[in-house]
Amino acid sequence: MDCITRRDKMETKDKVLEAAVSLFNAKGYQGSSIREIAKQADVNPALISYYFGGKKGLLENLLLQFYEPYLALLNKIVEEQISVSPLYCLKQIGQHILNFQQQHIQLTSFVYREMTLDSMLVREMMSTYLKKETYYIQQVFTKGIELGECMNIPTEHAVIQFKGMLMMPFLYPRYLSEVLYLQPVEGYFVERYSRQIEQWIDSLQLLEPLQLQAK
Amino acid sequence: MDCITRRDKMETKDKVLEAAVSLFNAKGYQGSSIREIAKQADVNPALISYYFGGKKGLLENLLLQFYEPYLALLNKIVEEQISVSPLYCLKQIGQHILNFQQQHIQLTSFVYREMTLDSMLVREMMSTYLKKETYYIQQVFTKGIELGECMNIPTEHAVIQFKGMLMMPFLYPRYLSEVLYLQPVEGYFVERYSRQIEQWIDSLQLLEPLQLQAK
Amino acid sequence: MDCITRRDKMETKDKVLEAAVSLFNAKGYQGSSIREIAKQADVNPALISYYFGGKKGLLENLLLQFYEPYLALLNKIVEEQISVSPLYCLKQIGQHILNFQQQHIQLTSFVYREMTLDSMLVREMMSTYLKKETYYIQQVFTKGIELGECMNIPTEHAVIQFKGMLMMPFLYPRYLSEVLYLQPVEGYFVERYSRQIEQWIDSLQLLEPLQLQAK
Amino acid sequence: MDCITRRDKMETKDKVLEAAVSLFNAKGYQGSSIREIAKQADVNPALISYYFGGKKGLLENLLLQFYEPYLALLNKIVEEQISVSPLYCLKQIGQHILNFQQQHIQLTSFVYREMTLDSMLVREMMSTYLKKETYYIQQVFTKGIELGECMNIPTEHAVIQFKGMLMMPFLYPRYLSEVLYLQPVEGYFVERYSRQIEQWIDSLQLLEPLQLQAK
DNA sequence: AATGAATGAGCGTTCATTCAT
DNA sequence: CATGAATGAACGCTCATTCAT
Numbered sequence: 023m024d025c026i027t028r029r030d031k032m033e034t035k036d037k038v039l040e041a042a043v044s045l046f047n048a049k050g051y052q053g054s055s056i057r058e059i060a061k062q063a064d065v066n067p068a069l070i071s072y073y074f075g076g077k078k079g080l081l082e083n084l085l086l087q088f089y090e091p092y093l094a095l096l097n098k099i100v101e102e103q104i105s106v107s108p109l110y111c112l113k114q115i116g117q118h119i120l121n122f123q124q125q126h127i128q129l130t131s132f133v134y135r136e137m138t139l140d141s142m143l144v145r146e147m148m149s150t151y152l153k154k155e156t157y158y159i160q161q162v163f164t165k166g167i168e169l170g171e172c173m174n175i176p177t178e179h180a181v182i183q184f185k186g187m188l189m190m191p192f193l194y195p196r197y198l199s200e201v202l203y204l205q206p207v208e209g210y211f212v213e214r215y216s217r218q219i220e221q222w223i224d225s226l227q228l229l230e231p232l233q234l235q236a237k
Numbered sequence: 238m239d240c241i242t243r244r245d246k247m248e249t250k251d252k253v254l255e256a257a258v259s260l261f262n263a264k265g266y267q268g269s270s271i272r273e274i275a276k277q278a279d280v281n282p283a284l285i286s287y288y289f290g291g292k293k294g295l296l297e298n299l300l301l302q303f304y305e306p307y308l309a310l311l312n313k314i315v316e317e318q319i320s321v322s323p324l325y326c327l328k329q330i331g332q333h334i335l336n337f338q339q340q341h342i343q344l345t346s347f348v349y350r351e352m353t354l355d356s357m358l359v360r361e362m363m364s365t366y367l368k369k370e371t372y373y374i375q376q377v378f379t380k381g382i383e384l385g386e387c388m389n390i391p392t393e394h395a396v397i398q399f400k401g402m403l404m405m406p407f408l409y410p411r412y413l414s415e416v417l418y419l420q421p422v423e424g425y426f427v428e429r430y431s432r433q434i435e436q437w438i439d440s441l442q443l444l445e446p447l448q449l450q451a452k
Numbered sequence: 453m454d455c456i457t458r459r460d461k462m463e464t465k466d467k468v469l470e471a472a473v474s475l476f477n478a479k480g481y482q483g484s485s486i487r488e489i490a491k492q493a494d495v496n497p498a499l500i501s502y503y504f505g506g507k508k509g510l511l512e513n514l515l516l517q518f519y520e521p522y523l524a525l526l527n528k529i530v531e532e533q534i535s536v537s538p539l540y541c542l543k544q545i546g547q548h549i550l551n552f553q554q555q556h557i558q559l560t561s562f563v564y565r566e567m568t569l570d571s572m573l574v575r576e577m578m579s580t581y582l583k584k585e586t587y588y589i590q591q592v593f594t595k596g597i598e599l600g601e602c603m604n605i606p607t608e609h610a611v612i613q614f615k616g617m618l619m620m621p622f623l624y625p626r627y628l629s630e631v632l633y634l635q636p637v638e639g640y641f642v643e644r645y646s647r648q649i650e651q652w653i654d655s656l657q658l659l660e661p662l663q664l665q666a667k
Numbered sequence: 668m669d670c671i672t673r674r675d676k677m678e679t680k681d682k683v684l685e686a687a688v689s690l691f692n693a694k695g696y697q698g699s700s701i702r703e704i705a706k707q708a709d710v711n712p713a714l715i716s717y718y719f720g721g722k723k724g725l726l727e728n729l730l731l732q733f734y735e736p737y738l739a740l741l742n743k744i745v746e747e748q749i750s751v752s753p754l755y756c757l758k759q760i761g762q763h764i765l766n767f768q769q770q771h772i773q774l775t776s777f778v779y780r781e782m783t784l785d786s787m788l789v790r791e792m793m794s795t796y797l798k799k800e801t802y803y804i805q806q807v808f809t810k811g812i813e814l815g816e817c818m819n820i821p822t823e824h825a826v827i828q829f830k831g832m833l834m835m836p837f838l839y840p841r842y843l844s845e846v847l848y849l850q851p852v853e854g855y856f857v858e859r860y861s862r863q864i865e866q867w868i869d870s871l872q873l874l875e876p877l878q879l880q881a882k
Numbered sequence: 883a884a885t886g887a888a889t890g891a892g893c894g895t896t897c898a899t900t901c902a903t
Numbered sequence: 904c905a906t907g908a909a910t911g912a913a914c915g916c917t918c919a920t921t922c923a924t
Contacts, residue, residue, distance in 0.1 A: 034908080048355040052267035056894055066910055071895055073908095078894095135353045138346065138408055140263040148415055156416050178417045179433045186405030190397050193353055193408075200363055201371050202393040218394045225440035249883090271919060281885055286920055464904090478785040482697035486898060496906055501899055565783045568776065568838055570693040578845055586846050608847040609863045616835030620827050623783055623838075630790070631797050632823040648824045655870035679887080701915055711889055716916055718887095723915095 035073050037063040039087070042080055047128040051081055051136055081136070082143065088126065088133045089151040095122055100158045108166030109223055115159070116188060116219040120212045123192045127207055130192045156181055172226045180226070187219055250288055252278040254302070257295055262343040266296055266351055296351070297358065303341065303348045304366040310337055315373045323381030324438055330374070331403060331434040335427045338407045342422055345407045371396055387441045395441070402434055465503055467493040469517070472510055477558040481511055481566055511566070512573065518556065518563045519581040525552055530588045538596030539653055545589070546618060546649040550642045553622045557637060560622045586611055602656045610656070617649055680718050682708040684732070687725055692773040696726055696781055726781070727788065733771065733778045734796040740767055745803045753811030754868055760804070761833060761864040765857045768837045772852055775837045801826055817871045825871070832864055 041063035045054040056077055060067035074080040099118055103111035123130040137144055137152075163180045166172030191198055191206045198204040204211055256278035260269040271292055275282035289295040314333055318326035338345040352359055352367075378395050381387030406413055406421045413419040420426055471493035475484040486507055490497035504510040529548055533541035553560040567574055567582075593610045596602030621628055621636045628634040634641055686708035690699040701722055705712035719725040744763055748756035768775040782789055782797075808825045811817030836843055836851045843849040849856055 050265065050267055050354055052265055053354070055892080057892085066908095067894085068896080068911080069909065076894070131353065135350055137412070138350045139265055139268070140411060144411070145415070148412060152412060152416050175433065175436070176429070178419055179430055181417065182405050182413070182419075182430070183402050183433065183437065186401035186403075187398050190401030190404070196355055196359070197352070197363060197367060198397070200360070201367050202396065204393055204397075214391070215394055215397070218390065218398065221390070222398065222437065222440070225437070270917075272917085281883095283886075283920080283922090284884070287884085292919065480695065480697055480784055482695055483784070485896075487896085498899080498901090498907075499905070502905085507898065561783065565780055567842070568780045569695055569698070570841055574841070575845070578842060582842060582846050605863065605866070606859070608849050609860055611847065612835050612843070612849075612860070613832050613863065613867065616831035617828050620831030620834070626785060626789070627782070627793060627797060628827070630793055631801050632826065634823055634827075644821070645824055645827070648820065648828065651820070652828065652867065652870070655867070700913075702913085711887095712915090713890080713917080714888065721915070 034065060034069065037065055038070055038073065038080070039084065041065075043084060043128045043132060046081075046084070046136075047132040051077075051132075078143075084129060085133060085136070085143075085147055088129050089147065092119075092122060093151055093154055095119070096155055096158050100162060104162055104165055107171065108162050108169060109171045109227060111162050112166070112184070112223050113220050115162070116184070116223070117216045119188050120191075120216050120219070123188070124206065124209075124212050127192060127195060131195055134189055134193045159184060166226070175226070183222075187222065191215065249278075249280055249284065253280055253285055253288065253295070254299065256280075258299060258343045258347060261296075261299070261351075262347040266292075266347075293358075299344060300348060300351070300358075300362055303344050304362065307334075307337060308366055308369055310334070311370055311373050315377060319377055319380055322386065323377045323384060324386045324442055326377050327374075327381070327399070327438045328435050330377070331399075331438065332431045334403050335406075335431050335434070338403070339421065339424075339427050342407060342410065346410055349404055349408045374399060381441070390441070398437075402437065406430065464493075464495055464499065468495055468500055468503065468510070469514065471495075473514060473558045473562060476511075476514070476566075477562040481562075508573075514559060515563060515566070515573075515577055518559050519577065522549075522552060523581055523584055525549070526585060526588050530592060534592055534595055537601065538592045538599060539601045539657055541592050542589075542596070542614070542653050543650045545592070546614075546653065547646045549618050550621075550646050550649070553618070554636065554639075554642050557622060557625065561625055564619055564623045589614060596656070605656070613652075617652065621645065679708075679710055679714060682710055683715055683718065683725070684729065686710075688729060688773045688777060691726075691729070691781075692777040696722075696777075723788075729774060730778060730781070730788075730792055733774050734792065737764075737767060738796055738799055740764070741800060741803050745807060749807055749810055752816065753807045753814060754816045754872060756807050757811070757829070757868050758865050760807070761829075761868065762861045764833050765836075765861050765864070768833070769851065769854075769857050772837060772840060776840055779834055779838045804829060811871070820871070828867075832867065836860065 038059065041059045042054070045059055045062060048054075056070050057067050059080075060070055070077070070080060074083055095118055096115065099114050100111060103114050137147065159181050160177045163172060163175075163177040167174050167177075191204070191211070195206050198206050206212070253274060256274045257269070260274055260277060263269075271285050272282050274295075275285055285292070285295060289298055310333055311330065314329050315326060318329050352362065374396050375392045378387060378390075378392040382389050382392075406419075406426070410421050413421050468489060471489045472484070475489055475492060478484075486500050487497050489510075490500055500507070500510060504513055525548055526545065529544050530541060533544050567577065589611050590607045593602060593605075593607040597604050597607075621634075621641070625636050628636050636642070683704065686704045687699070690704055690707060693699075701715050702712050704725075705715055715722070715725060719728055740763055741760065744759050745756060748759050782792065804826050805822045808817060808820075808822040812819050812822075836849070836856070840851050843851050851857070
């Protein structure tokens with residue numbers, strides 16, 4: 023009985039979250055209305071305020087729902103692999119982050135868009151999560167440079183490039199499908215794309231001497 | 238007098254566009270209200286509907302204002318340089334696009350965010366502009382592969398990587414400044430970052446044989 | 453166990469009533485929400501509907517809780533004292549009503565405010581309680597005039613003045629404390645103020661001949 | 668043309684104010700909805716926020732609309748008459764305030780009710796207006812006592828009694844009409860009631876020696 | 883060209899209440 | 904008896920837009 027009750031509760035909250043992710047992804051946070059979400063979730067609009075404390079609470083819930091496991095994943099990979107080989111660690115990050123994003127493709131797309139705004143909430147999320155994320159990745163690059171695995175490039179630029187490559191397909195899934203005819207939703211896209219990322223990582227290792235020659 | 242009148246008109250329209258770009262950039266299209274824009278532009282709200290045919294018209298105006306010169310620039314570079322050297326052409330594209338984005342940094346940020354939405358308008362812009370843009374870039378990659386300048390990677394993936402690198406700093410200017418302490422607004426950032434992009438382009442040339450060795 | 457249960461019930465009802473009086477007094481009936489009351493009473497909101505048959509029932513309960521003992525008190529005083537001396541009876545009324553109001557200061561304040569509204573409920577309360585109250589007081593004045601104790605003024609006006617004096621401090625307790633620096637909550641205020649009322653009552657007796665002289 | 672425009676504006680604002688006073692008086696501020704007011708004023712609901720900056724602004728507007736002329740009137744009377752004769756000045760106050768209240772009977776009733784609440788706004792109104800009002804009245808009593816015109820009673824109590832008498836009929840107009848069968852709206856009520864107030868004022872003059880005798 | 887009143891739809895939210903558990 | 908999920912109506916308010924001036 024308790025189980026049923028709990029499951030019912032879960033279902034309502036989850037129905038709302040699912041509908042919210044879908045609508046926020048398609049029309050943006052500001053472009054989606056509580057009523058629309060409730061309708062799509064087949065739920066009373068008042069329940070959204072009841073469960074999440076308002077539309078803003080729903081947004082925060084989703085942001086946490088993304089960044090918490092995201093950072094946990096990142097943390098785990100870095101902790102386990104950085105001492106083995108920084109560049110290999112980078113490859114692992116690339117592959118797992120791509121997988122993670124693909125598994126939460128709508129949430130990812132929406133969160134990445136929302137983080138481009140200039141709001142208190144975004145600033146808070148940046149200082150809470152993106153600072154950590156960036157620290158992890160920079161650490162790996164730095165270690166790679168130290169160990170001579172990686173050419174000596176500014177780690178900030180490397181982070182931008184790396185993140186750009188990883189985020190791009192999930193920020194613009196519709197661009198991929200309608201212009202490039204790629205399906206980021208499908209498994210083999212990530213598989214092939216992550217190999218491409220690995221090539222870029224390899225290039226970090228190899229370019230330096232050549233670069234020096236060029237000079 | 239007619240001249241003054243016309244100049245006033247221009248100024249009013251421009252004041253609105255300027256205010257709109259600023260607010261759309263900070264709070265998003267849906268998050269900014271006509272009244273707010275009008276207030277910031279010190280203009281009567283009714284004039285926005287009058288001049289631009291409504292809020293949506295203002296949005297379309299800004300999207301064109303971005304993509305028309307953007308594509309003209311891209312078109313010019315490709316036409317002029319592709320026959321010389323595809324990879325050099327790519328570098329030129331990278332450098333000029335970065336400059337272009339930096340010169341319209343708020344507009345760029347806003348347009349790139351808006352294009353992540355799933356709307357009729359976005360689909361239209363994609364089929365009108367992004368298809369062309371992608372065609373140009375893919376053409377360069379293809380030519381590069383044909384001429385043996387560039388390793389044989391899927392051009393779609395290359396486009397994603399290339400665009401990702403170029404767009405990233407201007408999609409997340411606040412991330413750059415607050416987390417990475419980079420100032421995409423300042424000249425030397427683009428200068429240094431474009432050299433980084435060139436390294437990536439160089440890596441396309443060099444990786445292939447090594448990649449083959451790896452196999 | 454039954455006893456405990458019943459006591460719990462009593463406590464719950466009383467906790468609600470207490471919280472309701474406090475909130476209704478501060479923010480008005482319409483300005484207070486069931487949830488707020490329930491929260492302050494540390495009780496489930498649904499119980500208010502359950503126990504009192506809704507918010508309106510809670511209001512009626514409180515009105516009765518005020519007017520029933522109020523009228524009983526008035527009735528008792530008039531019955532016992534009117535035959536002795538009408539003016540003395542008036543003084544007794546003044547003193548005891550002041551005391552009664554002070555003992556239920558929040559309830560009094562709230563009820564007196566609520567009775568200024570124009571609603572079915574108020575009309576009902578007026579015809580049920582205020583008619584009786586007024587009848588009692590007018591009777592005393594009439595008797596006083598008959599017996600020559602009191603000057604011949606319109607009893608309606610006398611009632612207004614009398615009630616005005618008695619109600620004023622408890623309708624505006626915050627005015628008294630913040631502007632006049634009087635504390636209607638404290639015992640000696642009523643003590644001193646009731647002597648003031650008695651002076652007014654005395655003046656009823658004395659003024660007439662002098663008034664006539666003045667003319 | 669300008670005149671017509673201004674008159675139209677005035678009419679809309681005034682229609683809203685009129686409807687608001689009527690509804691606030693009958694059902695209270697919290698009990699009246701913006702839509703209801705707009706409907707009764709035959710006006711678009713959005714215009715209330717447009718003109719008054721929201722429901723609260725409407726309330727503040729009405730409170731000022733009452734207290735500003737009220738205090739101006741009081742100030743004028745006191746300034747002109749206090750030096751002549753404090754007790755005569757009191758009578759003038761009584762008469763003019765009664766007239767003022769009668770001329771704005773609904774507004775008066777509503778304002779007096781609203782001032783019984785415990786809110787920031789009420790506190791502000793008290794410290795802005797009621798402090799002044801009380802200062803004026805107390806000044807008159809004090810002067811009367813100084814000059815020997817008036818018996819030596821605590822001025823705070825005198826203020827309560829005085830205000831109680833003046834406010835009572837307009838706080839409970841429905842009580843007057845339905846229980847006492849008096850019509851505070853009609854001219855002769857004020858006329859007769861103000862004579863009653865004058866009697867009370869006279870009693871202040873005369874009671875003291877008798878009071879002493881009683882002791 | 884420019885204004886500001888006016889409109890009607892929709893916003894997020896809160897409300898008192900009901901009901902299954 | 905007590906709970907908390909759920910409901911539908913209404914809340915105050917803001918929205919983009921229109922229109923007479």
